[in-house]
Amino acid sequence: MYKLIACDLDETLLNDQKKISPKNVQAIKKAVAQGAFFVPNTGRSFLTVQDNLRELGLYQQENSYVISFNGGAIVENQGNQILTTNLLPFEVVKRLFELGVKNNYCIHVYSLDKLYIWNINSEEINYISGRVAEWEELEEDNIDALATTKLVKIIFNIESKKERATIEEEVLRDIDYSLNITFSSDRYIEFNSAKADKGQALIKLGKMLNIQEDEIIAIGDSGNDLAMIKAAGLGAAVANAHELIKENADVITSNDNNNSAVAEVIEKFIL
Structure with missing residues (x-):
């Protein structure tokens, strides 16, 4: 049963x-x-x-x-x-964020009670509207202001499946931290703690x-x-x-x- x-x-x-x-x-x-x-x-x-x-x-x-x-x-x-x-260390989120900025991706950073988005565009707004009620746009290309915030997840909006796989390989190679990396909705690569x-x-x-x-x-x-x-x-x-x-x-x-x-x-x- x-x-x-x-x-x-x-x-x-x-x-x-x-x-x-x-x-x-x-x-x-x-x-x-x-x-x-x-x-x-x-x-x-x-x-x-x-x-x-x-x-x-x-x-x-x-x-x-x-x-x-x-x-x-x-x-x-x-x-x-x-x-x-299961939170992510700030330094890990920061390195991932810097990678996303370098590639000019739309980036979502999740704390336990808030969503922060960098480089949002109209297509992304259309997708998340009706799914996400509100978010705060990040104006700066760094997240130092979130250094003391409890962060749980960071994701990149990448439309290309091949490019998502390439970024996964780069992260696994260059970031020495155990991550759970997943794909979702044919548009995101998501990074969590391996736990x-x-x-x-x-x-x-x-x-x-x-x-x-x-x-x-x-x-x-x-x-x-x-x-x-x-x-x-x-x-x-x-x-x-x-x-x-x-x-x-x-x-x-x-x-x-x-x-x-x-x-x-x-x-x-x-x-």
Whole structure:
């Protein structure tokens, strides 16, 4: 019996209009009513999912959770209480930021409660609008002002898959720190502490709730979902998922994110 459903948001639970379909909402509410946990497991900040939680009936609920920043934090919804964190040292974030500036990428720097963006453009604003409520633009080409801020993740917007792979190789070669490097949404390369990924955080939350790995379902589509797909008892790839995710999944849905793929999984394995 599955007791916990961990689900990615963008391109998995959310459709291309950045909405949760009524069918997905209904299935999730039914699963929760039967006693299952539904846990958004996202690369984004937990603060950006509050409207989604409202829609799902999970907003400010006790014993209800979000995994955010690719496993960088586990948060209880009631009071947005941060239970665990895996931060990045400032000097590591600074070196990554300098690399992004050198290549003139749009850079996102995440603290636990704020998103800072350098070199944002109209296309990036269009993509993140409806996903991220607010951010602070960095005017300077350095982040020295954030030296005492708790930082959890940094990402670059790079449209080219080949270029993302090249940057990954450069970082692994030149930065002597153990990083979790993932790709997401066909547009980002993301950098976390090696202690932070969606799979490690999911298993940690499961232990907190006395739920075993084989009682967990994970649903995702992109590279940063791979760890949770592999860690869960049942890893489900939505139909629009990358081939890497499909190759490692236990099941692949017939439907994509625009056609209530999450409801398909819940109806088959929970309801």
